[in-house]
Amino acid sequence: MAAAHAEHIEHHGPPVPHYSSRVTPGVLGMFLFIASEIMLFGSFFTAYFFVRVVNGTPWPTPPYHLPVYVAFINTCILVTSSFSMHWGLQSIKRGNVWGLRAGLLLTFLMGLSFLITQAIEYSRIGFNTSNGAFATIFFCLTGLHGVHVFVGLSILGFMTIRAFRGHFSADEHHGVEIGGIYWHFVDVMWIVVYLTVYIL
Amino acid sequence: MRNPLRSEDEAFRFLIASVVAALVIAGAAYVNTWLGVAAAVLAVAGILWWLKQEPVPGAADVQPKIASETPPGVHRVLVVANETVGGAALLSTLEQLAQAKTELLVIAPALASPVRHWTSDVDGARADAERRLEASVARLEASGLEVRGEIGDEDPLVAIEDALRTFGADAIVISTHPEGRSNWLKQNVVDRARERFALPVTHVVVDIAAEPNQPV
Numbered sequence: 493m494a495a496a497h498a499e500h501i502e503h504h505g506p507p508v509p510h511y512s513s514r515v516t517p518g519v520l521g522m523f524l525f526i527a528s529e530i531m532l533f534g535s536f537f538t539a540y541f542f543v544r545v546v547n548g549t550p551w552p553t554p555p556y557h558l559p560v561y562v563a564f565i566n567t568c569i570l571v572t573s574s575f576s577m578h579w580g581l582q583s584i585k586r587g588n589v590w591g592l593r594a595g596l597l598l599t600f601l602m603g604l605s606f607l608i609t610q611a612i613e614y615s616r617i618g619f620n621t622s623n624g625a626f627a628t629i630f631f632c633l634t635g636l637h638g639v640h641v642f643v644g645l646s647i648l649g650f651m652t653i654r655a656f657r658g659h660f661s662a663d664e665h666h667g668v669e670i671g672g673i674y675w676h677f678v679d680v681m682w683i684v685v686y687l688t689v690y691i692l
Numbered sequence: 693m694r695n696p697l698r699s700e701d702e703a704f705r706f707l708i709a710s711v712v713a714a715l716v717i718a719g720a721a722y723v724n725t726w727l728g729v730a731a732a733v734l735a736v737a738g739i740l741w742w743l744k745q746e747p748v749p750g751a752a753d754v755q756p757k758i759a760s761e762t763p764p765g766v767h768r769v770l771v772v773a774n775e776t777v778g779g780a781a782l783l784s785t786l787e788q789l790a791q792a793k794t795e796l797l798v799i800a801p802a803l804a805s806p807v808r809h810w811t812s813d814v815d816g817a818r819a820d821a822e823r824r825l826e827a828s829v830a831r832l833e834a835s836g837l838e839v840r841g842e843i844g845d846e847d848p849l850v851a852i853e854d855a856l857r858t859f860g861a862d863a864i865v866i867s868t869h870p871e872g873r874s875n876w877l878k879q880n881v882v883d884r885a886r887e888r889f890a891l892p893v894t895h896v897v898v899d900i901a902a903e904p905n906q907p908v
Binding site for chain 2: 526571574577578581668669672673676677679680683684686687691692
């Protein structure tokens with residue numbers, strides 16, 4: 493009790509942080525981030541819904557075709573990159589630094605392949621944003637996702653450089669964890685985009 | 693519901709679930725586009741159900757009781773009341789609890805409807821709570837007690853916890869309407885407060901309807 497009083501008297505400054513919401517700031521930040529991303533993608537999917545379902549625009553509008561199989565290969569590349577990301581993180585959790593480096597490098601290269609393939613697909617697709625609502629929505633949805641992949645690649649780039657400089661260990665790898673969550677989120681969003689734009 | 697992106701491990705599991713769902717949707721869409729749409733709706737519902745079933749990490753852990761302390765020689769009582777804040781039964785209990793050098797902090801949670809809460813339209817609820825609080829603080833001061841009042845979080849337990857961070861207390865008094873008319877009693881607030889806080893919790897029932905002259 494005396495110790496408790498001594499502690500009380502010695503405590504200076506503002507009171508100890510108190511999370512009324514019972515959520516830590518990191519998790520709360522992730523909640524808000526996910527919410528904002530869902531709203532952003534949701535607005536684009538709403539436009540897609542109005543163009544395709546409400547207005548009844550043919551999808552894809554003839555005479556255009558969507559490169560479904562190229563996009564499928566790209567999907568496989570992106571999903572595989574999530575596996576290498578997960579492998580890298582599991583490696584560093586066991587103290588395997590080279591596993592992390594290899595995992596991040598592979599993930600980065602696969603993400604880069606995805607973006608390059610998408611750029612090539614854009615250049616050869618045969619239509620552009622001025623060719624009607626279908627084309628506009630196609631470029632907006634896939635382009636929005638492409639921007640997210642670019643951001644993810646930037647984060648991966650920094651993570652890879654830091655990994656090669658020895659910044660991460662079995663105990664300290666928070667930067668990889670957060671980047672990994674973002675990368676998986678980008679992958680899940682691509683699956684949704686691929687299904688709605690190319691498959692359904 | 694469990695947040696599927698709380699950690700990289702969970703995000704990866706969510707990705708695997710999404711891939712499986714995508715394969716089912718693509719297979720159905722290959723047969724017929726509308727079958728694919730139906731599969732997508734079912735897949736989304738299935739994933740949401742799965743996330744709902746998953747245990748939230750740490751949610752089942754027993755939380756340590758929150759303790760509080762006061763400076764030597766000072767007796768402090770934390771009072772949580774809303775519409776009953778000016779009730780005679782509450783005032784009488786506080787006068788009985790009061791010792792020499794007793795400090796009272798009265799917390800009045802601002803109660804807003806769920807719609808007003810989610811739209812942050814709580815100004816009216818705060819103004820009502822403030823009006824009741826001022827009246828009851830004036831009555832307590834008139835009884836010779838050292839008292840101040842604050843508007844608290846609308847969840848009474850969170851309001852108590854918030855208050856204890858800046859106002860170390862020796863006892864907690866929770867004032868409610870009688871059984872059947874009290875939302876707090878329906879929510880088991882008193883028992884939950886006894887479980888959460890390592891302080892004596894006194895429950896006072898105030899029947900405002902039987903006190904027509906009370907400032908409400």
